[in-house]
Amino acid sequence: MNLNRIVNRQSVNKVSICYGRFISPHLSNGYRDVSTVSVCAPASSNFDASQLPQNRHCTIFSSYLHSASASQPDLKPQFSSSAPKLDSDDSGGDGTTNEFLSRFAWIMRKKLSEAYPECDKPTVDGMLLVIVDKVVYEMEKGNLDQMLGSDISSEEFSEDLWRTVWEVSNSVVEDMEKERKKEKMKHFLQDEEVKEMCRFAGEIGLQGDMLRELRFKWAREKMEEADFYEGLKRLREEEEQQQEERGQEKAEAEGETTTGEETLVTEEGEEAKVVDLPKRHGKIKYKIYGLDLSDSKWGQVADKIHKAGEAIWPQEPKPISGKCKLVAEKILSLKMEDDPSSLLAEYKELQEPRKVDWIALLDQLKEQNSNLHLKIAEHLLSETSFQANIRDYSNLIAAHAEENCVEDAERILQKMKDNSILPDILTAKTLALMYSKAGDMDKARQAFETYKSHGFKPDTKVCNSMIMAYVKAGRPDLGEQLLLRDMEITEIVTEEIIMALLASFSKLGDAAGAGRISSTMTTLAGIKDTLESYTLLIEAYARVGDVKKARNNFDHMMKTGMKPDDRCTASIIAAYEKKNLLDEALELLLKLEGDVGFELGVATYTVMIDWLGKMGLIDEVEQLLGKIANLGEAYPLKIQVILCDMYARAKMEKKALQALGVLEAKKEQLGANDFERVIRGLLDGEFGEEAQRIEKMMLAQGHTQSEDLKIALATKVALKFNRTFRRT
Numbered sequence: 001m002n003l004n005r006i007v008n009r010q011s012v013n014k015v016s017i018c019y020g021r022f023i024s025p026h027l028s029n030g031y032r033d034v035s036t037v038s039v040c041a042p043a044s045s046n047f048d049a050s051q052l053p054q055n056r057h058c059t060i061f062s063s064y065l066h067s068a069s070a071s072q073p074d075l076k077p078q079f080s081s082s083a084p085k086l087d088s089d090d091s092g093g094d095g096t097t098n099e100f101l102s103r104f105a106w107i108m109r110k111k112l113s114e115a116y117p118e119c120d121k122p123t124v125d126g127m128l129l130v131i132v133d134k135v136v137y138e139m140e141k142g143n144l145d146q147m148l149g150s151d152i153s154s155e156e157f158s159e160d161l162w163r164t165v166w167e168v169s170n171s172v173v174e175d176m177e178k179e180r181k182k183e184k185m186k187h188f189l190q191d192e193e194v195k196e197m198c199r200f201a202g203e204i205g206l207q208g209d210m211l212r213e214l215r216f217k218w219a220r221e222k223m224e225e226a227d228f229y230e231g232l233k234r235l236r237e238e239e240e241q242q243q244e245e246r247g248q249e250k251a252e253a254e255g256e257t258t259t260g261e262e263t264l265v266t267e268e269g270e271e272a273k274v275v276d277l278p279k280r281h282g283k284i285k286y287k288i289y290g291l292d293l294s295d296s297k298w299g300q301v302a303d304k305i306h307k308a309g310e311a312i313w314p315q316e317p318k319p320i321s322g323k324c325k326l327v328a329e330k331i332l333s334l335k336m337e338d339d340p341s342s343l344l345a346e347y348k349e350l351q352e353p354r355k356v357d358w359i360a361l362l363d364q365l366k367e368q369n370s371n372l373h374l375k376i377a378e379h380l381l382s383e384t385s386f387q388a389n390i391r392d393y394s395n396l397i398a399a400h401a402e403e404n405c406v407e408d409a410e411r412i413l414q415k416m417k418d419n420s421i422l423p424d425i426l427t428a429k430t431l432a433l434m435y436s437k438a439g440d441m442d443k444a445r446q447a448f449e450t451y452k453s454h455g456f457k458p459d460t461k462v463c464n465s466m467i468m469a470y471v472k473a474g475r476p477d478l479g480e481q482l483l484l485r486d487m488e489i490t491e492i493v494t495e496e497i498i499m500a501l502l503a504s505f506s507k508l509g510d511a512a513g514a515g516r517i518s519s520t521m522t523t524l525a526g527i528k529d530t531l532e533s534y535t536l537l538i539e540a541y542a543r544v545g546d547v548k549k550a551r552n553n554f555d556h557m558m559k560t561g562m563k564p565d566d567r568c569t570a571s572i573i574a575a576y577e578k579k580n581l582l583d584e585a586l587e588l589l590l591k592l593e594g595d596v597g598f599e600l601g602v603a604t605y606t607v608m609i610d611w612l613g614k615m616g617l618i619d620e621v622e623q624l625l626g627k628i629a630n631l632g633e634a635y636p637l638k639i640q641v642i643l644c645d646m647y648a649r650a651k652m653e654k655k656a657l658q659a660l661g662v663l664e665a666k667k668e669q670l671g672a673n674d675f676e677r678v679i680r681g682l683l684d685g686e687f688g689e690e691a692q693r694i695e696k697m698m699l700a701q702g703h704t705q706s707e708d709l710k711i712a713l714a715t716k717v718a719l720k721f722n723r724t725f726r727r728t
Contacts, residue, residue, distance in 0.1 A: 096176075097139070103172040105132055111164060135165065181223075188219040188226070317360040324350040328361065331376070332368055340376055348385065358386050374399055374408075381415060390416075394427040401434035409434060425454040432462050436469035444469055467497055476504035477513060484520070493525045499532060506536040509543035531557070535568040542575035550575040564592065566601030573604060577611045585611075602633050609639060613646035621646065637666055641674045645681030653687075660690060664697070672703040679709060683716050691716070 108131060112124045119127075188194065198215050206214065320328055327347045334340055351357060358380055365373040377396055380386045393416040400409035413431070416423065423431070428451035435444035448466055452458060463482060470479035479501055483493065498521045505513035518537050521527045534557040541550035554572045557564065564572075569592065576585035592598035600608075605628050612620045621643075628635065640662045647656035663670065663678060670678075675698040682691035695713060698705070705713075 099176065100172055101132065101136070103175065104135065104168060107168050107172065108132070108165075111168070131161070131165065135169075184223060185216075185219060188223045189215065191219065191222055194218045194222060315354070315356045317357045318351065318353070320351065322350075328364075331361065332364060334372060336371055336375065340379060344376070344379065344383075348383075353385055355385070355387050358383070378412060378415075381412075388419075390421050390424055390427075393421060394424065394430065397427060398430045401430050404434075404438065406434060406438050406440075423450065425451060425456060428454070429459060429462055433465050436465040439469060439472060441469060441473050441475070464494070464497055468500060471500045471504045474504070474508065476501050476508070476510070476517075479504075480513065480517065480520075495521075495527050498525060498527060499536070502533060502536045506540040506543070509540065511540040511544045511546060511549070514540035529557075529560070531562050531565065531568065534562070535565075535571055538568065538571040538575065542571050542578065545575070545578035547575045547579050547581065563596055564598065566603045569598065569600075570603035570607045573607045573611075577607060582611070600627070602628060602631065602636060606636060606639055606642075610642050613642050616646075616650065618646065618650060618652075637663075637669055638674075640666075641670075641677055644678050648678075648681040648685035648687055651685050656682075656685065656687070657690070660694075664694075667697055667701060670701070672698070675701075675703060676706060676709050680712065683712055688716055 105128060109124065109128055112119075112127050116124065116127075194215060197218055198211065201211055201214055324347065327343060327350060331340060331343050331347060334343070347353070347361075353361075362373055362377055362380075365376060374396065377392075381388045381392065381396070386392075393412060397409045397412050397416075400406075400412065409431075413423070413427075416427075428447055431447035432444055432451050435441075435447055438444075444466060448458075448462065451462065466482055467479040470476060470482070483497070483501070498517060502514055502517045502521070505511075505517060514537050518529070518533060521533065522529060534553055537553050538550045541547075541553070550572055554564070554568070557568075569589075572588065573585050576582070576588075589598075589600070589604075605624050609621050609624050612624070625635070625639075628639075640659050644656055644659035644663060647659060650656075660678070660682075663674075675694060679691045679694050679698070682688075682694065691713070695705070
């Protein structure tokens with residue numbers, strides 16, 4: 001802000017008189033021209049003088065000056081090397097006031113010199129003397145706050161001058177406070193506890209700036225702690241002083257001269273009477289937080305709390321001794337086929353067990369024989385002293401479910417319902433996991449719906465188990481529905497579940513479902529595509545004969561930098577085989593061999609052999625068989641099925657029967673489709689007896705025939721009967 005007329009004409013005249021000089025008229029004119037001098041003042045030009053008393057710095061300034069000698073008697077004045085000392089009487093010994101005035105005069109001299117550059121040093125000294133004299137006068141009167149809060153526009157000093165005095169005083173007080181804290185900080189830096197912590201920090205490897213910062217931090221904390229306790233001490237002293245004053249006032253009002261419990265002597269020398277405590281009448285009343293606990297109703301409450309605590313507080317089982325110990329040993333030595341009823345009844349009669357005693361016996365059984373433990377635990381469900389609850393039933397059901405004993409778990413569940421105990425959420429969860437693991441989808445779905453009906457969010461383990469059960473049952477669509485409806489995909493779904501659904505859709509030839517799962521994996525679950533996911537997707541499109549989409553996914557995989565393996569290449573070749581596009585398939589194989597150095601493996605050779613075998617190219621098939629032999633790999637079972645079908649259709653009896661003999665030796669590994677292909681090939685090659693033998697073998701393995709195969713076999717038998725009838 002701009003400093004306008006720091007000292008008016010009357011003040012300048014007074015200064016001139018003090019120094020025996022008179023200000024010339026041109027100095028007055030020059031004084032009027034000084035209108036824009038930069039000083040440190042508030043930013044706002046609209047300064048309100050009434051705000052000064054409420055200012056925090058002003059209050060600190062006044063309280064600091066008037067209490068310095070009492071609170072800090074050992075504080076020595078610290079003068080700047082360049083700041084002049086104020087010529088004043090130091091006989092009072094007030095070092096704090098002397099330091100304040102020295103700093104104040106030094107700063108005000110600079111501001112006056114900047115405001116009046118034309119004035120010489122004696123004139124500036126005179127102005128400074130007038131200002132300091134006024135400040136000292138107000139300090140001696142003790143009403144500096146009143147002076148700063150009064151009307152600023154007085155006869156001697158202008159408004160800007162008072163504002164400057166106020167700001168300089170605040171800055172001086174702040175600097176002095178910083179110096180005081182700095183000196184106090186030096187004392188706490190040498191504190192024994194701080195030095196001990198620094199030594200420990202140095203021993204563990206802290207050095208340099210970090211150790212220095214920690215030392216200052218610990219010292220500052222010690223200083224703050226000391227200030228806190230000093231404040232508490234001061235508050236305690238003030239409170240004691242106030243209580244003492246109130247006691248004196250009360251004593252004067254009542255006219256008493258003695259107080260206390262022991263005999264005291266008054267000023268006249270007479271002994272005062274001993275004050276005794278009054279005798280108690282009636283019952284003692286116990287009050288805690290305003291509650292009268294002496295009432296009899298609280299005794300009843302305590303009894304109820306004690307009874308309730310007995311139900312939840314763990315109890316110790318009774319010690320077993322004598323004949324009861326012998327019965328317990330017999331129970332522990334029982335076998336699964338033995339009936340424990342008589343021994344349990346005898347144990348009950350001798351021991352009179354509580355539930356904790358029965359549980360202790362079951363724990364011993366569980367350590368020795370877990371199956372016997374479950375049998376006796378089931379027997380105790382109907383025992384009155386056991387006091388079976390819903391948790392006992394659910395734990396027993398969970399134990400049977402863990403052992404995959406579905407019938408035993410259902411038997412416990414039925415007993416639970418017979419005793420009018422409804423399954424809770426834990427029991428429903430256990431049943432859902434058990435049925436999904438056993439593959440009973442109807443009961444698993446029913447248990448899962450019961451589990452959700454309790455209003456809780458489906459558990460991750462239960463949802464994953466249900467999805468895997470749907471996958472094993474060949475219903476990945478239901479698993480997908482559960483995945484999108486009941487699970488938070490971004491948090492719960494795992495790559496294992498996604499890949500299981502994708503593999504199931506691919507195996508069933510559901511290309512649309514496989515595409516949806518692949519999209520869910522990348523967009524919702526945030527799982528990146530892998531070579532396995534691309535292979536399964538290509539297999540799905542290959543099974544439905546969609547060559548275009550299969551090739552698009554194959555090319556997209558190549559662009560991402562993934563190198564196709566033998567299985568992935570076999571899948572894309574199988575897609576071309578569906579449409580009989582041999583030229584395109586061979587072109588792709590040549591491209592892969594040239595670009596990425598791909599070498600055909602057993603899986604790709606198998607697809608090519610199947611393709612060429614259906615076309616009747618026996619020589620080319622045998623060449624590929626030689627390449628597989630060069631790889632050192634044994635022929636997979638699928639190749640034996642292909643060879644049996646191809647040689648039978650070509651009526652090459654020796655080779656067909658040779659391949660058939662290999663298949664008969666591995667009949668357990670053949671599926672229904674493999675059996676049907678072999679039977680059809682034998683029928684087409686007119687190997688009727690062998691076809692009927694393989695049919696019986698297929699039925700013995702538990703496979704069912706398709707309607708087309710039944711018709712083909714019936715037709716073949718009818719034609720054979722007609723030929724025999726005509727010959728006869």
